[in-house]
Amino acid sequence: MWLINTSTLALENFVNPEKESYAILSHTWGPEEVSFQDFHDLDHARTKRGFAKIQRTCEIARQRDLRYAWVDTCSIDKSSSAELSEAINSMFAWYKHAAVCLVYLEDLAHDVAFDTGFVRCKWRTRGWTLQELIAPQFVEFYDQNWTLRTTKIAAKTVLTARTGVSEDVLLDSALLARLPVARRMSWVSHRQTTRIEDMAYCMLGIFQIHMPLIYGEGEKSFVRLQEEIAKQNCDLSLFAWTAARALFLPPFPGVPTSVGGDYEDSNFRGILARYPHEFADCSRLKFRNIVNSYKEFTITNRGLRIEAQLMQLFGAVPDDLVLNLGVCYENSRQVSRLSGDGWMGIYVRKTTNGYLRVWPHELYKSGPHNRVRCPRTVLYIRKDITNYDIALLRAQYTHAVRLDLSDLRTAGATLVQTHPFDLWDAHKQLFLDPGEGVNVYCEINVPVPGTFRPLRLMAACSTMTQPTCVIWTDRDVGWNDVLHFLGQANEITDYVAVDFLVRDLVPTKRSARNESVVEIDSELRVKFSVTLERAKIEDSDGFVLRVVG
Structure with missing residues (x-):
């Protein structure tokens, strides 16, 4: 860390400078700033406009009996990528450990009240100055x-109103960790930086994150920041962002005036935000419970991996599945924690390649809606999607197979298993189409009157070439062969080759209708049938696999 000797104006290098031994400057950059190289020639440095700020900072520091000062323009050797990376990753700590932070507002006139003039100051809108406001104790x-x-202490009310940063955090930066990630993100949502990457790098200290700097990666830096946060924090509010409704977005800082090129449909997104401004509506978020029920999750090459219970909505619009994020709004209607209402979540939908977020322009706010918890399962939610992914999404209902067990359910039948599981959408009760049709099967248990042992059914179908379906019961002669084949096929591939199964085991049953007759006892025979019929599924030409008995 390079510090300026306030008496000699010479730069001195320290590995671990003593805390509160230096003053630090916070300002906005202008023309003719003094660089690290410039400062080694003081005669040349004095000819630049930016030298006056450095000189005045050192004068105030000397008046406070502080031997050293730090100014970002001349105290970082930006020609060294290693030194620049170390400085940016250490910046929050350097400001935190300063004896005092001097904020120079070059556009605040002497005859304008601070309360009214501060809102128009450029300093309030810059990304880097956020941590420079929060980290130091004395500003x-x-x-x-x-x-x-x-x-800062005297103006805390004005600063909170103009920056969104809560008063308790202004007074003690150690309280940052108590606030939801999304709320902290909201503080930078309306700020700007000269370089797009710095919109992510200026928040490293806010989240106690260290990561490499890669200038030139553009918006990917913000994605990397979220991934690093996910590695160190179990706070699901990281996913509480909301997207703009329109395809053409207003000119937010660091965002192109149009995002139409790579992202076609605004109703579908991945789990991660693309821009900081998407957290703008999170400024009032708080954890719903005093002790937050953290969920373990990780970011993998398939996206977010989390074990959770989704909520299935009934009679609501939209009616997609919901992932509870464990947060709610401050000052909202008080709801008893025991009521199950008051929490907020995001809408998700099953695809052939995991889940993705739908209706990303809004959050689900729990209220008096009919809903039920789905079974706990491991979910994979995509990090982001492109036009190609959207094309696949639109095609996944073509040749999809909806399972209709309504007739059997009246007799108490239960669905035991479905394969391939990755293609099974339990919410919509259908198998999605990964392209060129599907091969699927399901196992069903049907109660038998007068016995505790249910009758086991296996229904399978293929839409790959000729639509084919077949049904077996555990009373059929080839039942064990069926179980063995399906078990082996499931181990070899996620796609159960029903067409080969039909050809090799039951060649006479290759059709879109099949039946099996079961003799329960000498007086009772039951016929089970399965049909594969064409039907509209989500406005696409799919199939319905109907099992009756």
């Missing part, structure tokens, strides 16, 4: 004439 604000106007 002083100076106007364009270097007149002391106020302090």
Whole structure:
């Protein structure tokens, strides 16, 4: 860490400088700033406009009996990528350990009140100045004439109103970890940086994250930041962002005026936000429970991996599945924690390649809706999607197979298993189509009157070439061969080759209708049949596999 000797104006290097041994400057950059190289020639440095800020900072530091000062323009050797990376990753700590932070507001006139003038100051809108406000314990604000106007402690109410940062965090940065990730993200949502990547890098200290700097990666830096946060934090509010409804977005900081090129449909997204401004509506979020029920999750090459119970909605619009994020809004209607209402979540939908987020422009707010918890399962939610993914999504209902067990369910039948599981959408009760048709099967238990042992059915179908379906019961002669074949096929591949099964085991049954007659006892014979019929599924040409008995 390079510190300026406030008496000699010479740069001195420290590995671990003593805490509160230096003053630190917070400002906005302008023309003719003094660089690290410039500062080694003081005569040349004095000819630049930015030198006055450095000189005044050192003067105030000397008045406070501080031997050293730090100014970002000249205290970082930006020609060294290693030193720049270390500085940016250490910046929050450097500001936190300063004896005092001097904020120079070059556009705050001497005759304008701080309360009214601060909102128009450029300093309030810059990304880097957020951590420079939060990290130091003592912050002083100076106007364009270097007149002391106020302090962070004295102006905490105004600062909270103008920046969104809560008063308790302004007074003690150690309280940052108590707030939801999404709420902290909201503080930078309306700020700007010169380089797109810095919109992510300026938040490293806010989340206590260290990561490599890769200038030139553009918006990917913000994705990397979210991935790093996910590695160290189990806070699901990381996914509480909301997207703009329109395809053409307003000119937010660091965002192209149009995002139409790579992302076609605004109703589908991955689990991660693309831009900081998508957290703008999270400024009032809080954890719903005092002790947050953290869920373990990880970011993998398939996206977010989390074991959770989704919520299935009934009679609501939209009626997709919901993932509970464990947060709610501050100052909203008080809801008893025992009521099960008040929490917020995101809408998700099953695809042939895991889940993705739907209706990303809104959050689900739990209320008096009819809903039921789905069985706990491991979910994979895509990190992001492209036009190609959307094309696959639109095609996944073509040749999809909806399972209709309504007739059997009246007799108490239960669905035991479905394969391939990755293609089974339990919410919509159908098998999705990964392309060129599907091969699937399901096992069903049907109660038998007068016995505790249910009758086992196996229904299978293929839509790959000629639509084919077949049904077996555990009373059929070839039942064990069926179980063995299906078990082996499931181990070899996720796609159960029903067409080969039909050809090799039951060649006479290759059709879109099949039946099996079961003799329960000498007086009772039951016929089970399965049909594979064409039907509309989500406005696409699919099939219905109907099992009756």
